[in-house]
Amino acid sequence: MSDYSTSTAYVVKEVRDVGFSTLSGPLATERFNTLRDAYDEAMAAAHEPHFKVGSTTTRLSNLLSFSPIFDEVFLHEPLLEACSEFMDGDFKLSSFLGRTLRAGTPAQALHADLPRSSQDSPLLGFILMIDPFRNSNGATRFVPGSHRWPGPPDDLMVGTRAPHPEEVLACGEVGTLILFDGAIWHGHTANTTSQGRRSIQGYFVRRAVRQGFDFRNGLPSQVQVRMSALARHVLALDGD
Numbered sequence: 445m446s447d448y449s450t451s452t453a454y455v456v457k458e459v460r461d462v463g464f465s466t467l468s469g470p471l472a473t474e475r476f477n478t479l480r481d482a483y484d485e486a487m488a489a490a491h492e493p494h495f496k497v498g499s500t501t502t503r504l505s506n507l508l509s510f511s512p513i514f515d516e517v518f519l520h521e522p523l524l525e526a527c528s529e530f531m532d533g534d535f536k537l538s539s540f541l542g543r544t545l546r547a548g549t550p551a552q553a554l555h556a557d558l559p560r561s562s563q564d565s566p567l568l569g570f571i572l573m574i575d576p577f578r579n580s581n582g583a584t585r586f587v588p589g590s591h592r593w594p595g596p597p598d599d600l601m602v603g604t605r606a607p608h609p610e611e612v613l614a615c616g617e618v619g620t621l622i623l624f625d626g627a628i629w630h631g632h633t634a635n636t637t638s639q640g641r642r643s644i645q646g647y648f649v650r651r652a653v654r655q656g657f658d659f660r661n662g663l664p665s666q667v668q669v670r671m672s673a674l675a676r677h678v679l680a681l682d683g684d
């Protein structure tokens with residue numbers, strides 16, 4: 445019998461009520477090492493236009509072009525189940541990227557990825573921890589319940605890089621998957637360590653909403669041929 449606290453229903457309820465939740469990600473330990481190696485190889489081999497060095501993070505938006513092992517992340521059954529329940533079955537992947545929070549970087553301003561009232565709402569985000577998320581290496585902070593507040597942080601707060609009195613840190617071990625409502629106030633905290641904090645992140649949107657990354661035109665044909673019918677559907681490779 446499955447435990448309710450780890451069930452899809454529980455996770456989805458937490459995302460709805462609190463704004464975020466966690467579940468166990470894909471791949472047992474040994475396979476996870478392969479995933480981490482593939483991540484490092486991809487980041488080392490990547491170049492523009494899909495590779496960007498931002499002020500605090502380094503991002504690779506066409507990660508799926510680099511290794512089939514990454515397919516196991518967006519096709520992780522509990523993730524798709526939770527997403528389907530959250531989005532009433534009407535969803536596709538909008539983006540899927542490798543993202544390293546570099547060593548010695550400050551906290552990111554609290555932000556929402558879209559206003560609650562947006563026509564593109566709902567947005568379901570996920571973050572897979574390739575490294576453990578700790579309060580020293582920039583664990584993501586969330587302000588519980590803020591996905592129901594009327595506006596994004598800029599409207600209501602000044603100095604949003606400062607800690608918010610109600611924020612909580614989503615700390616976790618390697619392989620933990622964070623799920624969150626894109627309207628929740630969130631952001632990475634400071635990475636005060638000497639190591640980057642690696643993650644794979646993505647978003648799901650409704651099928652009628654434009655994808656952040658156009659997988660149909662952006663993924664090379666040799667990558668698209670390996671995709672199962674399910675993967676083609678989730679990536680919208682045959683249209684919406």
Ligand SMILES: O=C(O)CCC(=O)C(=O)O
Binds near residue numbers: 552583643645
């Ligand atoms: O990397 C993180 O911890 C948070 C990333 C984030 O805030 C975002 O992608 O909007």
